[in-house]
Amino acid sequence: MRGDFFKEKDWKLNFFGLLTFIALTIAFSTHVLTVQAVTGNPSVPKGAIVVDGIFAPPNIKMKPGGSGGNTGVVLGPSDQNNGVPFSEVVLSGSQNAVSIWADDKYKMDFSKSFNGREYVNFGTSQADGFAFVMQNDDKKTTAITNALANTDGQNLGVYGGSGSYGAFWNVTTPESFAIKNSIAIEFDLYANNNGGSMYDADFPKVPHIAYSFPGNLAKGYTPVGSNWQGIIGTGAVAKIHHYNPQVLNGVVGDNIQDGTWYEFRYDFDKATSSFTYYLLNPLTGVKTQTFSIPWADLSSELKLSANANKAYWGFTGSNGAANGQVKFVFTQVPVDLDAGVKNDVIDNAASIVDTNNSEEYQQNMPAAEYGDQVTLKSSFSLKAGETSLAVNNWETTINPEVFDLAKPITEVKAVTDNVAVSGSATVDSATGKVQLVFPDLKIAPGKTVDFQYTVQTKAGGKTTKTVFSSLFHTTEIGNNTAKSFPSNPVPFWVFMDSPTKLAWEQNSTEQNKSISLDKSETTQDYPGKFLWSDTDKNEKLQFYLKKGSEMIQKLSQVSTSGTTDFQEAAFTIPKDKISYGENDFTIEAYHLDRNSKEVKEAATLNLKIIVSGKLIFQSAPNELKWTNRLAGDSKGTLSRDSGNTMRLSIMDSREKDHNWSLGVTAKASTNMPFELVWQGKNEAEKQTITDKPLTVMNSSNVPANNYVYSEEWGETEGVLLQSKEYMHVGDYSGKVIVHWNLYDTESPE
Template sequence: MKCKRLLVALVSAFAILGLGQPLIGHADAAADADLASAKASMPQGLPIEQYFNVPSFNNATMTNSADVTPLNSNNTQAVQLTNDVGQLGTIWAKKDDFYFDLNQKQKASMWMYFGNGAVGKMGDGMAFVIQNQGANATSVDKDGNPRGQETMGVWGFPDDVSNYYPTLVGAQAIQKSWALEFDTFPNTSSSVTVDQAKAATSFDLGTGNQNTSGNDAVITGKQHIAAAYPAATGQGATYYRKLTKYDSVTYFTKMNHNGPIANSGSWLTNGAWHHLTVQYTPPTTSGGKGDVVYTINDKDPNTGEATTSDVQQSNHYELDPTTVDDGTGHAYWGFTGSTGAYAENNLVVFEQIPGLVDADASTSIHNQADNSAVTNGQIIMGGSRLRLDYNLTYNSGRSEWQPKAKISMPSGFVPKSGVVTYANGTTQTIDLASAQSAQELNFALSEALDNKNKTADITIYGRQDNPTSSTATISGTTSKFVGTYGVATADMVPYTVYKATTQFRIGWLAGESYDSIMTEPNQDVTVKGQFKLSGSPITSGGFTLQGSLNGLPIDDMTIDPSSVSGNTTSGYTGTFSYTVPAAKLQHGKNELLLHLLSYDGYTTDDLISDITVSGPLAFGNVDDNVSYTADLTGSHMLVPRDGPWQINVDDQRGTGSSWQLTAQMSAPLQASNLPATTMNLVYKSSADATPVVLGSSTEVVAKRTTTSDDDSFNATSQWSDDSGLLLDVSSGAVAGTYTGTIQWGLENAPG
């Protein structure tokens, strides 16, 4: 976080700004390109303009460089503190609505960018600050002017090198504050010259720190993260003075660094986004201390996936809330940052704002065959039925959270259905047709999560496609759940798929088919078939028949071992016979899905058999011929039917049963005297409805729920002269006799 001195050879390119301020230049083209790159690679975050105020400095020579970037295509904004040399940026959340609650657990989740450059050639860095000095808080010099440099806009500015004490430095810091610094400009010298002392670049210099943790050895010469109270004096003071070795009147200031994280090289200014999670736990006893845990690099900037413990780094600080509390238990929070002779692009993207929403997301994948979890790198077979589970948990907050799901499904996974189950008992069916785009599902949660409705469980059922080669490695995926007040991510484990070679069909003999079956009521239905399974790593000749009837699971059936032949080398062949009890069949169409599962998890495709039960729901008297008559006027007309139609539906299934009458035409009405001339029938559900042309697609033209156990009803009695099936006569219609065929259909469906 230090200010920098430039070589004398560069003096002609810079201007001196005053005491303690080094020579200042301008950001170059590389810095501009780096800023463009940072914005282009900005991770998913929140729109944040509503949360923050950017204060104005009452100083003619220093303006606040902080800003909020415009919304990008992902509806994300960043706080941009600095992007040039000689800057000071501060930005504070609006305390009335977006305060830091010192009495409650708080979580902040964010991405930070520190530029791209070598150690010693970058700006000073940033600081995450909790404070109660006010909405315009910043570091100042002894004359009350805002100062940046090594203060980062939050620490005290040591500008009196001949007669000062640590209390004077602390008085020039942000008062009633705690800060977590991200120092990108460490000093590399172990001695201090008079010029260095005057330039205020001494906070990290040398060894011999007065604190008891011995942190000087950890941070010296390294980019680092550390915490302290910027205004603390007296016992436990943040600053202390040392005489330079060049004279007896010039002092330099050192700062105590607590809870440090440090690494060699430009590990912060490496041109990458760094994820940071800050978690605050308040004191558990009156007068006690809370704890702030901060973890850096806990997510991969390229994928958003959680990193392993050897990549992320964490430390903590025991925070005394009375140090920053103004008596309300609430505090301002925000960021400060500064640069000196070297530019630095300092940006922050937020995933979760402290106090508003603290939410987590997790995910797992299960093999439906035995409900076992698929673990990292596990081998499964092509065709396996899988279940993707996503859990969203609202831990705490002052605002509700109703995110949009951006689920990244594993490669080759084909979803079949999905449902969201909320803690309050509400369920939401996922419309895959509208939600799916390639391997992504995008949909909004229908219920908000809050302190009462705390969880949402998203379940996606589907099947893993066979790979084109013998094996395929399926990479892990990261799904995002993005709401107005928070973003949560969940990582799916990678796994391996072995190619399955299967044959599975209904029917044993040539011409024997069970794809579509008609049956009478109260009759059991038997479906027969044969199968062949081969391919590594199948090792078992034991098989189970599984499936569903009308969406409900059927009982598993063990395949008779005597009907199976073969081995692991040549594969296994066998036959099956499955009987559907009549009591489980509903009137009309039933869908039976079957698949085969080996004892070691090898599975086949689904077979579909449509079983139609006829009988008590049927057509009664239906007029064979109907007609329309009209005198042509040269204007468009919708012509009503000639008298009543008789289309009776007989339903003996009992009171409350429902049906739908459908109609379709394979071709328009054709003029007998003019073969190329046609006319259409249209359907209107009411007199005011828009006409729908009756064509090859079925159109529901009547529906009913029965009122007796033996119900006979003329479906056309629901129509009027201005509704039902009408003849569409255009203004240019030609006189003649037109004929056509209407195909009626009857469906067991809701009325």
């Protein structure tokens, strides 16, 4: 029966295991894998700048029933870009063609290297597309396509007509309506590949990026058919010659029309005459191929030699019935704004501009600290030979999250030839725009005017990289032409010093500590430890140990690592700084600012050491021994056993009245055959130890060593045994008890 029972139990276990395996198999087979969509940056990447003043007014052509939307340069949302003001260039509307160009003063200059960096939001599905265009059309900043037929939404505001018309020697070809002397890098979002709209016939996959030559029939267009004449009088439908086309969906994002931001980069290297561009996903780092436009095409198509190696640049777009919108923000423009206006930010008489445009704040970097007053400066220069200007106003943009714009702007002035002119300021505390006006201020060719004002930072906030940008609105004297001169924004940091935390123990915020010591414990320097924490990175900290206003110890300087963990530090209080009573010490923390000046932290540790004294009998021998004696050696005064010395110690750490005495008494059982006597050092007479105290030590005859008074007696001194007769051999242990009595007087009372 027992064997059968175990067999049955084994079988049940195996069956249960089989059921478990089947259940797990079902559970795994129903698991669903979720894949996250790849998009661009959902918010404007930090570093976007204000470009107001760079662009001329937009150009808008509308078909019947069309609208221009809000095409132009607008101020971006205040909750983006870390609260730093920035501009958005918007192309929008319906049934229209639009263009916007950098003004005459801000042409691309191909005689030097330049870089452009902007972020593009392709909107959603409504927009047809847009193009980044370089051109030297005779219409300059008003250039835009002249083709507005129903089939011309495909021209992205830069290309020409949908085809040719006419016959024989009188054929009008599509480039006739395009922006002349142009190169377009197109971002085509809608495929035109049927009927009279065939621009994408050679590459119908969208969205795509490519470049072409809108004003050049031979390079930019191909007829759908054998030639441009077509059937007599009808012409031919055109398709665009796309150079280096690449599909964008599935490369930089799953669907670039997702309302997020993608980075468009283009660079010209003068040394190699190389113009390159690409589109990048700023979140993943994935980008298209890096495409190149040959210098021969750039030079010939843009007619650079006839235009001082300069060209207009900007954006064009078009929309059909749907109200599409595309937006751009800039972190770098391809022109040198510092040629006219140069900015600086001053704190404590030194520039705090972050010339490296660092991504992370380091303690040794120049910066303002919350609570500082900061001076913002713009130097406006006018080249010799240019027209004199009347300065209407100086418009600046600063971060309202950093500056306390409720407090007055001060030191508003413009200085030229060492002569200062005062101005007035109007502040928009919500947007951070500060507009400054200087009555009747003019700037002559070849002169520089230095503008400045001082503003208060807030009392506190998070460490922030922000920017200062400025724009001068002027009027040319003599012809009343309005001119705007923007600056390159300059980055700078405003930091909030994270408070240094101090503690005596882990997991405790208690900053006060009290300990009691006997004065005898202060014969050596007192070692102590404390804990500190500081979340700043690479900040220098200095700790001081003080007693009242007296500096006791300057500890070794430490560097912070940004961790929240507490670190240990040690200090030492010299013994001569610890006296009777209450001793109050403090640990103070200082951080070193950018000028290596010590700035006191709020946190302080307090240590109270209470010192008192006492009189105690510290030590005496545990036993006195007379052992292994023969009967013939048991009469007279008997020394103690060899090695049985006798040492007595008294500690007196009291502050005053070091008077004490130590007496000895003995209590013996009745009928003992011996007595105890005291043999002092170098004393001829022995004294019998009775129940009355016999002084053996006092504060006058024994020197102290660190508050301890000690005396030692050899085997023939101190307490001895004396017998008048020979004693019987026996064990007398415990028959006599010696008492040591300590008195706080010179003699026993």
